[in-house]
Each structure stands twice: as C-alpha cells, then as structure tokens.
Amino acid sequence: xxxxxxxxxxxxxxxxxxxxxxxxxxxxxxxxxxxxxxxxxxxxxxxxxxxxxxxxxxxxxxxxxxxxxxxxxxxxxxxxxxxxxxxxxxxxxxxxxxxxxxxxxxxxxxxxxxxxxxxxxxxxxxxxxxxxxxxxxxxxxxxxxxxxxxxxxxxxxxxxxxxxxxxxxxxxxxxxxxxxxxxxxxxxxxxxxxxxxxxxxxxxxxxxxxxxxxxxxxxxxxxxxxxxxxxxxxxxxxxxxxxxxxxxxxxxxxxxxxxxxxxxxxxxxxxxxxxxxxxxxxxxxxxxxxxxxxxxxxxxxxxxxxxxxxxxxxxxxxxxxxxxxxxxxxxxxx
Numbered sequence: 001x002x003x004x005x006x007x008x009x010x011x012x013x014x015x016x017x018x019x020x021x022x023x024x025x026x027x028x029x030x031x032x033x034x035x036x037x038x039x040x041x042x043x044x045x046x047x048x049x050x051x052x053x054x055x056x057x058x059x060x061x062x063x064x065x066x067x068x069x070x071x072x073x074x075x076x077x078x079x080x081x082x083x084x085x086x087x088x089x090x091x092x093x094x095x096x097x098x099x100x101x102x103x104x105x106x107x108x109x110x111x112x113x114x115x116x117x118x119x120x121x122x123x124x125x126x127x128x129x130x131x132x133x134x135x136x137x138x139x140x141x142x143x144x145x146x147x148x149x150x151x152x153x154x155x156x157x158x159x160x161x162x163x164x165x166x167x168x169x170x171x172x173x174x175x176x177x178x179x180x181x182x183x184x185x186x187x188x189x190x191x192x193x194x195x196x197x198x199x200x201x202x203x204x205x206x207x208x209x210x211x212x213x214x215x216x217x218x219x220x221x222x223x224x225x226x227x228x229x230x231x232x233x234x235x236x237x238x239x240x241x242x243x244x245x246x247x248x249x250x251x252x253x254x255x256x257x258x259x260x261x262x263x264x265x266x267x268x269x270x271x272x273x274x275x276x277x278x279x280x281x282x283x284x285x286x287x288x289x290x291x292x293x294x295x296x297x298x299x300x301x302x303x304x305x306x307x308x309x310x311x312x313x314x315x316x317x318x319x320x321x322x323x324x325x326x327x328x329x330x331x332x333x334x
Contacts, residue, residue, distance in 0.1 A: 003041035007039035009080035013072035015043040017090035041072035070168035070178040093202035112191035116199030117155035220320025
C-alpha cells in the first residue's frame with residue numbers, strides 16, 4: 001500500500017436513500033479512521049441523496065440514469081483507491097469492529113472475500129421488519145464458514161480479483177441476485193468466500209407486510225431464473241444447491257401451498273383432514289428451530305405471529321417461483 005492510500009474503500013450504492021444514508025455515513029465517520037475511503041454512487045436519485053453524501057465528505061459518483069445497484073457497485077469499485085472494497089447498502093450501520101475483522105479475515109492467503117451478517121438488534125419493532133431481519137440472521141447462523149454466495153449488505157472483497165472476475169452482472173437492474181451470481185462465479189474461478197459471524201451490522205430497513213411480500217416475491221422469481229440458467233449452462237452440477245438456505249425454509253415453501261390445498265379439499269375428500277394435519281405437523285417441525293430462536297428475541301407475544309408470517313412469506317416465494325419459471329419460458333431470462 002502506498003503512503004496516504006486508504007486501506008479500505010467503502011462503496012455504497014444509493015437510490016433515493018436520503019432517509020437512511022445519513023445514519024449510515026454518520027456511523028462510518030464516527031469511527032475516525034483516516035485509512036477508509038467512502039464512495040457513494042448515486043443511482044440517478046430524485047431526492048437529496050447526493051447532498052447528504054456531500055455533507056460527509058464522500059467521493060460522489062453520479063449515474064446519468066438508473067442502472068441498478070450492481071452497475072453502481074461496479075463503477076464505485078473501478079474508482080476505489082484501496083485494494084479492499086467493502087460493499088454495504090445505504091441502510092446498513094457498521095461498527096468499530098467491522099473493518100478490523102474484515103482486514104483480519106482477508107489476511108490469510110486464499111481468502112478472496114468475506115461476508116458478514118445482520119445483527120439481531122434493529123430499530124424497527126414491527127413484525128414484518130423483525131421477521132425479515134431475524135430470518136436473514138438465522139439463515140446465516142446455520143451456514144458453515146465457507147460460502148458460495150455473496151451478501152452485499154456487508155461484503156468485502158479484494159479489488160484486483162473483483163475486477164478480474166468482471167464485477168457484478170449488470171443485466172440485473174434491480175436489487176436482485178447479482179450478489180449470488182458473482183459469488184458462485186468467484187467460487188468456480190477457484191476463490192474462497194468466508195463467512196465471519198462476528199461481523200454483524202445493523203439493518204435500518206423498515207418493512208411493511210406489503211414490501212416484505214413484494215421483495216421476496218421478486219427475489220424468488222429472479223433466483224429461480226438464475227438457477228435455471230445455471231442448470232442450462234451446466235454450472236449448478238458443480239455446486240451444492242441452495243447453499244445459503246436452511247432446509248426448513250425450502251420445505252416450507254412446498255408445505256404451505258399443500259396445506260392450503262388440503263383445506264380447500266376438506267369437504268370433498270375423506271383424507272383431507274389427515275393431509276392438513278400432516279402438513280401442519282411438517283410445517284412446525286421444519287420451522288421449530290427458527291421459532292425457538294425468535295422467541296428468545298421478540299418474546300412470546302410477537303412470536304405467536306411468526307408462523308403466520310412464515311406462511312405468508314412462503315406463499316409469496318412459491319408464487320415468485322411460479323412467476324419466474326413462466327416468464328423464463330416466455331423468453332424473459334432476467
């Protein structure tokens with residue numbers, strides 16, 4: 001590293017992010033680190049996002065038109081001065097141990113990227129926000145140290161390898177599966193992605209039930225298209241499938257529609273009751289670990305609602321999968 005060259009460049013894609021970006025940047029500046037460069041890539045915002053970034057003395061890159069977070073991260077990476085690039089979203093709050101742990105994790109030879117996870121503590125107490133945050137935390141809690149996906153809420157990677165790999169696929173114009181695609185591409189190239197569960201960041205995203213369902217519907221549609229493309233190209237055969245999803249969550253996506261179908265068929269088939277109770281048993285068995293985990297954090301009153309949240313979310317994911325498959329068949333590959 002050259003003299004006066006930053007040790008880490010933090011790249012933050014931002015699109016109409018004025019409401020949360022200030023807290024994100026305030027947390028970074030409170031670290032008082034002179035060896036950290038902050039780059040905000042404004043993805044053609046129509047609010048005060050660039051003005052807020054300017055107040056915190058960031059390097060601001062402005063996109064002429066909205067191109068999505070993948071393209072924004074690629075541009076920020078090209079202009080980064082450090083050899084370690086930390087990607088975070090504009091609604092993420094890092095803390096004093098985030099950067100030291102990233103540098104330590106990336107130090108050993110062979111480790112190309114490091115991924116952190118969401119903290120269990122977050123400012124919004126409504127059920128939709130808590131469910132999303134705790135589900136993400138729990139899913140990563142069950143994963144071994146090595147990953148085949150990236151998670152760009154908090155991911156750091158060596159710049160030279162990132163650029164050599166081609167960066168994010170800019171065909172994904174929304175917040176989609178561009179991180180998963182890049183992660184698998186890096187692994188196929190022989191690189192190692194390490195999960196460090198001590199790197200925990202606060203997520204400032206406030207979800208409503210509508211925004212949660214819409215988000216998971218669209219991500220499921222994008223992810224199933226990604227898996228189909230992987231299958232057609234032969235890449236998926238070389239990797240463990242669904243590496244970053246707990247088995248219970250995957251099973252639930254199938255169980256919940258069957259449970260609803262068995263309810264509908266109750267008046268017509270004598271085995272309808274048996275099928276319904278079997279599905280109900282499988283549902284709680286598959287999600288027992290997650291429900292026990294959330295009970296210790298949100299308390300039993302809110303936890304009573306968690307099974308219903310899982311059911312609604314599973315239906316959204318199931319519908320997203322069907323939508324993704326059907327649109328893929330009709331020619332919409334992304």
